Amino acid sequence: MFLRFVREQIKVARRRDPAFRTAVEIFLYPSFWAMLAHRHAHRLHKRRHYFAARFISQLSRFFTGIEIHPAAKIGKHFFIDHGSGVVIGETCEIGNDVLIYQGVTLGGTGKDTGKRHPTVGNHVMIGAGANVLGPIKIGDNCKVGAGTVVLRDLPPNSVIVGVAGKIVEKKKR
Secondary structure: OHHHHHHHHHHHHHHHOOOOOOHHHHHHOHHHHHHHHHHHHHHHHHOOOHHHHHHHHHHHHHHHOOEEOOOOEEOOOOEEEOOOOOEEOOOOEEOOOOEEEOOOEEEOOOOOOOOOOOEEOOOOEEOOOOEEEOOOEEOOOOEEOOOOEEOOOEOOOEEEEOOOOEEEEEOOO
16 A cells, blocks of 8 residues: 555656656655654544544644545545645645645635535646635636635636635636
8 A cells, every 4th residue: 555655646746756766756745744644644534533543643744734524535646746844724625636735725715614625626737835724615627826815616617816816717618
């Protein structure tokens, strides 16, 4: 299982990061260690070992600068490039082939209960420093510009930029 995870992360890094040169470099990527810890913490959380799961996630945050709640659901081929400062909340759901840059927050807007974090579709790119807040949906094939604040649903195939985010492009597929 570990080797399968390593191979998958190497493929993702090769596809997503032009600076990636050799397979052994994967062990130098904070994203690799954060996702490895998250996969383990998520399994523990599903088995109701909440303290152990949170302990692993906080230890990972200390070493990588990437905070992922153990309950967050993350799809395949997820990659965090230059991960420092990334925060992914408890009820967040992330699809497959998602790319996130440094300083991104996928968070809540207060002390609501229930679903309070974003749902991110497949093939989404979220730029550095973006804040995607609340129980909103980011559609498939979307791009969120760096520094953008997203507070409402984003339809599939859209590009959004600015504070508060405005849709600047909708591609037809």
